[in-house]
Amino acid sequence: MSQQMNVRPESLGILSMSSTQSRPGNWKSVSNTPQPSLGRRGMRGNLGAPLEKAKDRKGTLKRLLNYFKNEWKYVMLLCVTIILGVCMGVMAPRFQAEAIDHIKSSELGSLKKILILMLAAYVIHGLSTLLQGFLSAKLSQRVIFRLRGDLFRKITNLPIAYIDTHSHGDIMSRMTNDAENIANIVSSSLSSLLSGMLMLIGTIAMMLSYSPLLTLLSCSTVMLTVVFTTNITRYMRKYFVKRQELLGKLNGTVEEMVTNTRTVTAYNRQAAEVQGFSETADELTKTGIIAEIIGGSMGPIMNMLSNVSFVVVAVFGARFALSGDISIGVISAFIIYAKQFSRPINELAQLYGQIQTALAGGERIFRILDEKEEDKSGGEIVKPIKGVIEFRNVNFSYVPGKPVIRNFSLQVCSGKKIALVGSTGSGKTTIINLLMRFYHVDSGEILLDGKSIYDISTDELRDAIGIVLQDTVLFTDTIRNNLCYASRDITQEELEAAAASSHCDDLIANLTDGYDTVLESSGANLSQGQRQLLTICRAFLSKPSILILDEATSSVDTRTEMCIQDAMTELMNQRTSLIIAHRLSTIQDADEIIVMDHGEIVESGNHEELLAKKGRYYDLYMTQFAGQEI
Structure with missing residues (x-):
């Protein structure tokens, strides 16, 4: 049978091939146009982006973790690699401190061994970081492959009533944006989250083993960084939210202009459309400048605070060194540890928003997966x-x-x-x-x-049942695959006979590659009448006992209608x-x-x-x- 099942309930205007169709009554279509990504620049991450939170974070996280069960080998290997990298990252400054102290005391005998250990630590740390990226990407793609597969299978088995009453753009957004957010978290943030927490623990332990007091002084500047980040984020978020809203409005204006360009040109509304676009673009420019200034200032300010931490370590470390509490090598190690300590905190602060967004996306995906599938029961x-x-x-x-x-x-x-x-x-x-x-x-x-x-x-x-609709639906594929959509077991003889009966054989013969011609944009390179003839041929090949023709000729001219009528008469012969x-x-x-x-x-x-x-x-x-x- 013909696979065009999107028959619209005309009394409500519920279903159409366009996802922007309005729904009367209380059936509200929610706009879910995918917004442009703000990206990550410098140390900002997405701190200014609007934070979307899941209602059931624990439940959503638990369900997402279930997708990692079959990938436990990759998870274990990733964890081992992260632990190895963190250990080397923590030990390298210690080797550096010992090397400096040996040079100062002219104990050069064991210096070569220490330098080799320090070099090995940095090399292993670099290789583990490289391997983490590879394993994270592999893990994320395998997990998201299964998640997208489950979601696509679910969507194809949802009742038509569900598709009718939900925004098509919103459904597609869950397959694309929400799934991609989860993939990004797994590929770029999962290892950072684990390594960041381990690095914090290891760094603090090493700092405390050298000097608890100097550790406390170093942490005070890091806490100052966290306080600054928290406050500036609250201030800048409203500008990033407004910028996203304006970007969505601007994209919507462009989309409408491109889609309805014939109407705009016919009514000479180009100047008015340009003016409306310019007003929105001006407002977006002003908001974007403020957002970029605030966001761009975070990196320099946080670098300045980080340098203040180095100054604190240098000043108080020197005093402690003069009093004999610590060595000069320990001061150099503390400077590195102070940097290692602040970096994971900043990264974890940035990851919080990304994780919340990913969990919200996961919850939206699971909401579809929990929907009841179409009842296909019967004998x-x-x-x-x-x-x-x-x-x-x-x-x-x-x-x-x-x-x-x-x-x-x-x-x-x-x-x-x-x-x-x-x-x-x-x-x-x-x-x-x-x-x-x-x-x-x-x-x-x-x-x-x-x-x-x-x-x-x-x-x-x-x-x-075979259906021929007013809104012809063809796929971006060869004509052969479009015609054989209902059944792939059609012989060439049957295909040519159906094409002759539906009066589209001449059409196909005049195309460059005949039945192997690839339709552009679902048949945009054909006229409406030509597309309709192909859908009639498809109905022929489905060999239905019952035929449904829903306004099959309402959008074609009278001459084409006569040709289609002849094809439909042949198709309806001896069929209900x-x-x-x-x-x-x-x-x-x-x-x-x-x-x-x-x-x-x-x-x-x-x-x-x-x-x-x-x-x-x-x-x-x-x-x-x-x-x-x-």
């Missing part, structure tokens, strides 16, 4: 399928208390062509949604060959067909025409009978063909 249907469809007293509402379908009853005999007509919002497409089990009825029954559709698995049900149409010229030969209004059948009969009644169908017909005012 097989007796083959061959006759295509007898029956609706019995069906009632349905998208929003409780606001019925869309009211006591709908209809029997469609095998091989008959039934047309559903009516004004927008009358419930025509909703009937198709219910038949396809995209939504479940509130009450009543829908039968296929005498068997409830809820006793038939969705795979069996949908394999029996349900046709939704606003152009009444396309359904005049239907076996029965069902006129709907507010979810109810108000008239039924063939074209001549309904015209003779001079009822609702007559009014619709005269409006289209006689220009009569109703």
Whole structure:
């Protein structure tokens, strides 16, 4: 069957291929346009970025850690590498101190051994850091591969109702932005977090072993750095938040301009659009300057505070050295330890915001993973399928208390062509949604060959139905793969026969690579009518017992419509067909025409009978063909 299942509930305007479609009533579409990354410059990290927190951080963290279970070998190897690197990083200054003291005391005999140990420590530390980067990247990609795989499988199995009622951009953002945030944390921050904590512990231990008092003096300047960082971050965050908001607004303006450039040009609104863009850009420039000044000042100020720490160590260390409490080599080691001590604190402060953002993203991903999947239960249907469809007293509402379908009853005999007509919002497409089990009825029954559709698995049900929609959906792939989308077991002979029957064989023959031609941007290099012919051919190849045509010719010209009509006539031959149409010229030969209004059948009969009644169908017909005012 055709895989275009995005049939929109017309009464609410819920589903369309565009994720920006508004939803009436209380169904609010939340904008989740991915915002540009502010990146990390110098020592700022993302301290000024808006901090998004997860509501259940412990639960989310626990679930994320479950994805590391299968990667325990990489985790253990990473931990060993980090521990080795931290040990070497802590021991290297000690070797340096001993070397300086040996030089001062002219004890050159063991100096060579100490220098070799110091060199080995720095080399091993550098190699372990390099290996940490490799292992972290490998671990992050393996973890995120499994997480994205689970999320994609979940999305493909979610009910259509869920997709209809949630922003498409938000769903895609969870697959891209949120998953990428988690990957970045694992690749760049996990090792930094562990090594930072171990480095703090090791450095403090070494400093205390040399001089508790000098350690206390060194830590005082580091605490001053932490206090400054905390306060300046609070001040600068509002500017970064405002800058992100303005970036989102500016991107939205550009996107609308590019998407709707024909409309803007047609109404000569270029100057007005440029003015609106300039106003937003000016405000963004001012905010960006302030944000960059504040953010850019953090590095120099923190370097200055770090240098103050060196001065403190040098001054008080010299006094302690003169009094014989410590050696000159210890002073040099303390200067290095003071730097090593402040660096992990600054990194941990930056990682806090990134980890919180990643946990929030993880929570959003798990929220989708926890959604109930579509009910595909049911058994097989007796083959061959006759295509007898029956609706019995069906009632349905998208929003409780606001019925869309009211006591709908209809029997469609095998091989008959039934047309559903009516004004927008009358419930025509909703009937198709219910038949396809995209939504479940509130009450009543829908039968296929005498068997409830809820006793038939969705795979069996949908394999029996082919759909051709108004909004043609083709994929960025070869024409062959697009046509064989419902089944890959199609022979070349069957493919060519279907193309001839759907009148798209000449179209394909005139393309450079024929069936192997790759469609650009989902068929943007073809006309609307050409794309529609290809979707009809795809429906042919799905070999359905029941055919659904939903406004299949409403967006093409009259000449193309005639060609498509011929293709559809061939396609509908000996198949039960349900046709939704606003152009009444396309359904005049239907076996029965069902006129709907507010979810109810108000008239039924063939074209001549309904015209003779001079009822609702007559009014619709005269409006289209006689220009009569109703």
